[in-house]
Amino acid sequence: MDNKELYQQIDEIINAQSSEKPIVAILQDIQEVYRYLPREAFDYLSEKLGVSLAKIYSIATFYENFSLSPKGKYVIKICDGTACHVRKSIPILDALRKELGLSGEKNTTDDLMYTVETVSCLGACGLAPVLTVNDKVYPAMTPEKAIELLGELK
Amino acid sequence: MNTMNNKKFMMIDGLPVAIEGEKNILDVIRKAGIDLPTLCYYSALSTYGACRMCVVEGKHGEIMASCSTPPRSGMEIKTNTPRLQKYRKMVLELMLADHCRDCTTCDKNFDCKLQELAQRFGLKKVRFEPYSIWDKTDNSSLAIFRDPNKCIICGDCVRMCSEIQNVGAIDFAHRGSKMEVTTAFNMPIAETNCVNCGQCAAICPTGAITVKNDLGPLWEDLHDPNVRVVAQIAPAVRVALGDEFDIPRGTNVMGKMVTALRRMGFDEVYDTATGADLTVIEEAREFIDRLENGGKLPLFTSCCPAWFRYAEINHPELYDNISSCKSPIEMLGSVIKERAKQQETGKKPKKTKVVAIAPCTAKKFEIKRDEMQYEGEPTVAHTITTIELANMIREAGLRFEDILPEAVDMPYGIASGAGIIFGVTGGVTEAVIRYVLGSSARDHIADISFTGVRGFDGLKEVKIPYKEQELSIAIVSGLKNAENLIQAIQSGEAHYDFVEVMACEGGCIAGAGQPFVLGRAKPERADGMYEADRLSNVKLSAENPVADALYTGLLAGDKAHHLLHYK
Numbered sequence: 001m002d003n004k005e006l007y008q009q010i011d012e013i014i015n016a017q018s019s020e021k022p023i024v025a026i027l028q029d030i031q032e033v034y035r036y037l038p039r040e041a042f043d044y045l046s047e048k049l050g051v052s053l054a055k056i057y058s059i060a061t062f063y064e065n066f067s068l069s070p071k072g073k074y075v076i077k078i079c080d081g082t083a084c085h086v087r088k089s090i091p092i093l094d095a096l097r098k099e100l101g102l103s104g105e106k107n108t109t110d111d112l113m114y115t116v117e118t119v120s121c122l123g124a125c126g127l128a129p130v131l132t133v134n135d136k137v138y139p140a141m142t143p144e145k146a147i148e149l150l151g152e153l154k
Numbered sequence: 155m156n157t158m159n160n161k162k163f164m165m166i167d168g169l170p171v172a173i174e175g176e177k178n179i180l181d182v183i184r185k186a187g188i189d190l191p192t193l194c195y196y197s198a199l200s201t202y203g204a205c206r207m208c209v210v211e212g213k214h215g216e217i218m219a220s221c222s223t224p225p226r227s228g229m230e231i232k233t234n235t236p237r238l239q240k241y242r243k244m245v246l247e248l249m250l251a252d253h254c255r256d257c258t259t260c261d262k263n264f265d266c267k268l269q270e271l272a273q274r275f276g277l278k279k280v281r282f283e284p285y286s287i288w289d290k291t292d293n294s295s296l297a298i299f300r301d302p303n304k305c306i307i308c309g310d311c312v313r314m315c316s317e318i319q320n321v322g323a324i325d326f327a328h329r330g331s332k333m334e335v336t337t338a339f340n341m342p343i344a345e346t347n348c349v350n351c352g353q354c355a356a357i358c359p360t361g362a363i364t365v366k367n368d369l370g371p372l373w374e375d376l377h378d379p380n381v382r383v384v385a386q387i388a389p390a391v392r393v394a395l396g397d398e399f400d401i402p403r404g405t406n407v408m409g410k411m412v413t414a415l416r417r418m419g420f421d422e423v424y425d426t427a428t429g430a431d432l433t434v435i436e437e438a439r440e441f442i443d444r445l446e447n448g449g450k451l452p453l454f455t456s457c458c459p460a461w462f463r464y465a466e467i468n469h470p471e472l473y474d475n476i477s478s479c480k481s482p483i484e485m486l487g488s489v490i491k492e493r494a495k496q497q498e499t500g501k502k503p504k505k506t507k508v509v510a511i512a513p514c515t516a517k518k519f520e521i522k523r524d525e526m527q528y529e530g531e532p533t534v535a536h537t538i539t540t541i542e543l544a545n546m547i548r549e550a551g552l553r554f555e556d557i558l559p560e561a562v563d564m565p566y567g568i569a570s571g572a573g574i575i576f577g578v579t580g581g582v583t584e585a586v587i588r589y590v591l592g593s594s595a596r597d598h599i600a601d602i603s604f605t606g607v608r609g610f611d612g613l614k615e616v617k618i619p620y621k622e623q624e625l626s627i628a629i630v631s632g633l634k635n636a637e638n639l640i641q642a643i644q645s646g647e648a649h650y651d652f653v654e655v656m657a658c659e660g661g662c663i664a665g666a667g668q669p670f671v672l673g674r675a676k677p678e679r680a681d682g683m684y685e686a687d688r689l690s691n692v693k694l695s696a697e698n699p700v701a702d703a704l705y706t707g708l709l710a711g712d713k714a715h716h717l718l719h720y721k
Contacts, residue, residue, distance in 0.1 A: 042338065052322025052347070057338035061327045 003040050009033055010044055021049055023059055027066060035075070036067040072108050072115035074153050078131045081121030089129040093118060095143035099150060114150070162227040167234065173225045180208050180220040188233055191242070191271050193359050194308035195221040198659075199317055202309050206245050207271065211235050243275050251282035253360070254303035260361040261299075267359035268306060294342030296522055297350035297515040298363055305335055305362035311354035318659060320634040321464070323348035335362070347467050349633070351460035351657045352515030352666025365515050365539055365667060369546060372536045375507050376419040382494070382504040385415050386486050387562075388426040390513040390577030390662035391540045393682030397669035398544035399554040404678030406686055409559020411543070415511075416560065418550050425562050426510070427569030429486025430576040430585070432704070433457060434695035436479045436718050437582075438589035441652060445620070450474045452628075452643065452650040455582055456720075457481040459520035460657035464633050469640060478719040482576060483510045483517060484526050486566065487533040488717040492708055495529075507535040511543050513577070513665030516657070525720035539667025570698045571687030578680045579631040579661035580607035580614060583654045587618055587627075588694050599693055608684075610660055610676060613639060627652045632659040 013029040014021060026049075030041055037060055046053040060066045078084075078093045096102070096116050100109050108115040124130045127139030131146065138149060162173040164182060171186045178201065183190050193205035203222035210220045213230045217237070232238070250272060257263050292300035309326065312335060316322040323346040327336050337346045355363040375381045392408040401407060412423045441453050456462055456477040465472050480488070487508045494506035510517055514537070520526060521534040538546070547554050561567065572585035584607045588595040595602065605616045612635035616627040628650045630636045636655045642648040658664045663679035664671045671679070692698050709717065 039339070052316065052325065053338035054322050054325035054327075054336075054346070055316070058325040058327050062329050064329075 003044075006034075006038060006040055007044050010041060010048070014048060023049065023051065023056060024063070027056075027060060031066060035071040035073075036069060039068075070108065070112055072113050074113060074133050075115045075117070076131055076133050077117055077119045077122070079120075079122040079124070079129065080118040081125065081128075083125035084121075084129040087128040089118075089131075089141075091143050092129060092131065092141050092146045096146050096150070099147055114153075162225075164225050164227065164229040165231070167232055173227065176225055178221050179210065179218075179223050179225050179229070179231060182225050183210070183220060183231075183233060190220060190233060191274070192221060193267055193271070193306060194310060196310065196313075196357065199310070199313040202313065205249075205306070205308050207242055209238055209241055211238055217241065239275075243277060246272055246275055246277050247280055248282070249306050250277065250280045252284050253306065254301070255280075260304070261364040261367060262304075262358075262361035266361060269360075292343050294344035295348065295350065295366065296344070296519045297352050297366055298343065298348075298355045299366050300343060300363050301361060302334055302336065303362075304360045306360055307333055307335060308359060309335065310357045310359065311335060311363055314353045314357045318632050318634055319349070319351055319353060319464075319657065320637045321347055321349055321351075324354065349460045349463040349467070349657065350516040350519040351633070353658060355515065356666040356668075356670050365541065366518055367542065368518065368536055368538055369542055369549075372509060372538060372546075375509075375535070380502075380504055382421045382506045383419065383509060384422045384424065384490050384494075384506060385420045385509045385511055386424045386426045386429065386483065386490070387411060387415075388483060388510065388512040388514070388577065388662065389430065389574045389581075389683065389686075390665060390668065390679070391511055391543070392686070393577070393663060393679040394513060394540050394668040394671075394675075395544060397675065398541065399547075401555065402678075403675050404680075404682035406682050407554075407559075408686075409561065410554060410557045411511075412562055413557045413560040414547050414550075414552050414554060417552060417557075418546060420509070422563045424486060424490070424566040425569045425573075426482050426486055426512075427573035427576065428566045428698070428700055429482035429484075429489070430573035431570050431695035431698045431701050432485045432489070432718060433479055433482045433576075434572055434582070434585040434589050435701060436485075436714070437477050438586045438695075440477055440479065441586065442590065445625075445651065452653045453477055455654045457576070457582065458516070458656050458662075459514065460516035461633065461636065461655040463516065463519065464636070464657065468637075472640070478721045480526065480718055480720050481517075481520065482573070483512065483537075484520070484533055484720075485718045488528060489566070489704065489708060491528045491533055492713075492717060496708070508533065510534045510537045511540070512537050513540050513662045513668045515539060515666045517667075539665075541667060541669060544669075565703070566700055568692065568698055568700045569690070570692040570695050571690035572693060572695045573698070574686045574690065575683050577662040578608075578683045579610065579656050579659075580629045580654065581661065581683065583607050583616065583627055583629050583652070585695055586652070587616075589696055590620060590625075591618070592696075593694075595694060603684075608680070610680075612659065625651045627654070629654045631656040631661055633657050635659075 013026055031037055042053055042056050045056055078089055080089050100114050102116050107117050122130055129141050131138050131141050163170045164173055166183055166186050171182055173182055176182045191207040193207055194202045201222050203219045208220045209217050210231045210233050211217055312325050315324055324335055324337055327334055337343055352365055355365045375383050392406050393404050395411055396405045396407045415423045444451055444453055454476045456479050490508050517537040521532050521537050526533055572588050575581035587602050606614050607616055612632050614629040618625050628639055630639050660676045664676055
């Protein structure tokens with residue numbers, strides 16, 4: 001990655017924030033652009049914000065939502081909250097993993113196209129089982145419909 | 155009842171106890187003579203409330219952490235109910251369930267708060283299996299050793315590192331049962347911004363962070379007939395070593411220590427305070443030179459290796475402000491090595507190895523620095539801490555309390571009082587002031603001690619007359635205090651000519667290699683230092699006859715700069 005471009009991007013993100021420079025919000029904005037938090041961003045942020053590298057790492061690893069490794073172009077989040085779980089969300093997860101050659105440890109395809117992960121609740125229990133692709137909601141899914149959806153994304 | 159003599163009271167175990175501005179119930183309880191256990195509470199650090207050992211029970215059966223509950227007038231609490239006993243035991247059991255329990259081989263054996271509490275609460279059985287992945291230990295640092303298997307996530311080290319030292323090399327990572335204290339990206343600690351001050355190890359209640367043990371190679375050298383082992387004892391060690399042998403706090407045990415070192419096989423024993431006299435002379439000369447010739451000011455002291463490292467990492471722009479002087483240990487080390495070279499006789503002369511006995515963990519790093527070499531090898535071969543020395547004495551079976559004191563060796567056996575007080579915050583400054591004021595200082599020793607150089611404030615400011623002008627001096631200890639001062643100087647808010655920085659709050663007497671002192675023992679140790687100064691017949695570094703002889707002999711010509719400065 002071109003660090004110069006990254007630094008410029010981070011500068012813009014920091015400047016857009018209030019003077020208090022909330023670290024979580026800044027990390028969210030960086031993740032929004034790069035779909036993950038690049039290693040180089042930490043060193044630059046540490047210097048820019050005067051916060052230790054270990055503290056930023058601490059915050060980034062505390063929240064499940066932050067990723068330290070690159071994510072796919074399409075981030076598929078399968079809801080595994082109680083409602084979705086009892087309406088069989090796990091078979092959907094298994095089907096997607098099998099189709100994309102992913103597992104619990106490996107959740108992003110090598111071509112950086114897809115990331116498959118679970119979330120605890122999307123707050124759309126009435127639509128269970130539900131999944132989102134890059135924050136777009138797909139209700140009442142089945143394993144078959146999920147595979148079909150993959151085809152549409154391509 | 156609750157407002158006797160207009161005072162505020164609370165009831166602790168049925169007895170009234172006055173509330174006198176304590177910020178939490180814990181302090182009130184301790185004032186009442188109850189040693190409530192804690193693993194994560196230190197008044198000098200922010201309150202974290204994580205260990206839950208300090209829980210107390212309220213009137214209505216509510217359980218609260220006393221460290222994070224402010225006292226209120228009329229409050230009624232109990233500190234030792236069946237529920238609390240059960241609760242504390244359970245907390246300990248859960249902590250121990252996920253803790254490496256190889257106590258006998260642990261560096262903290264008998265000095266571990268977790269072990270102590272497990273004993274105290276009679277914990278005999280741990281019912282749970284450990285569940286976390288046993289992380290690798292981190293042996294990368296020259297000063298400290300990390301063993302995450304022994305971490306109880308109390309965060310004392312994290313708060314020490316960021317709040318007091320402004321370093322933040324370690325922090326919590328991850329969450330819940332996966333939470334650990336580690337560096338950013340799990341880097342080896344030696345590759346981070348760690349300055350080796352060791353305060354994390356000093357405050358760690360368990361063996362998760364310990365001071366690096368360097369006794370193995372030292373014993374080897376002591377037992378090698380071809381090696382001449384020369385010890386030098388740093389000032390602050392003499393007033394702290396006694397703590398390890400139940401000798402009253404602050405007692406100067408220099409003489410006993412000298413005897414013990416000889417008995418363990420050290421060939422010669424010197425006082426680092428003699429090296430400190432050289433440092434005072436060199437640093438004061440450098441200071442005067444900068445004052446007279448318009449050099450870069452303020453002049454920052456360079457003798458604290460943790461501060462030096464901190465400046466190197468965080469303030470490279472201060473490079474020219476920092477004194478070019480080596481530390482007292484390195485100065486005396488260079489002199490000892492140079493003399494040994496000059497005196498070498500025979501075909502196979504004994505190899506001279508210098509051993510520094512120091513209150514400091516950062517010295518373990520300093521002696522390996524490129525600038526601190528003598529003819530291609532470290533000037534000082536080993537640095538061991540006060541606690542390591544105590545362990546050596548125990549290992550050798552010497553009964554320290556019965557040892558008769560002896561004097562240090564000549565020719566470097568004389569140190570001025572100015573050199574000795576190096577071990578306490580403000581000491582370097584006081585010594586330099588004595589030098590700058592010259593012979594007139596002799597009559598004003600007491601006056602100088604009242605200018606504000608003494609005491610334990612994080613920032614002390616002193617003004618002294620020098621020729622037509624008034625010199626402004628700042629003394630800081632604790633790197634957070636140092637950082638605040640640097641910010642004030644760089645923003646133009648403050649102006650100083652001379653700045654003394656010690657990384658550990660209180661100076662070397664509170665170094666991480668000393669028996670642990672946070673919040674206690676500092677005044678006693680400082681008194682011990684000042685008493686040694688009062689008892690010394692030489693008060694000024696410049697009047698030390700050893701220094702005099704060195705400058706006309708071994709250090710003559712450009713040798714002084716070559717041997718005593720790192721740049």
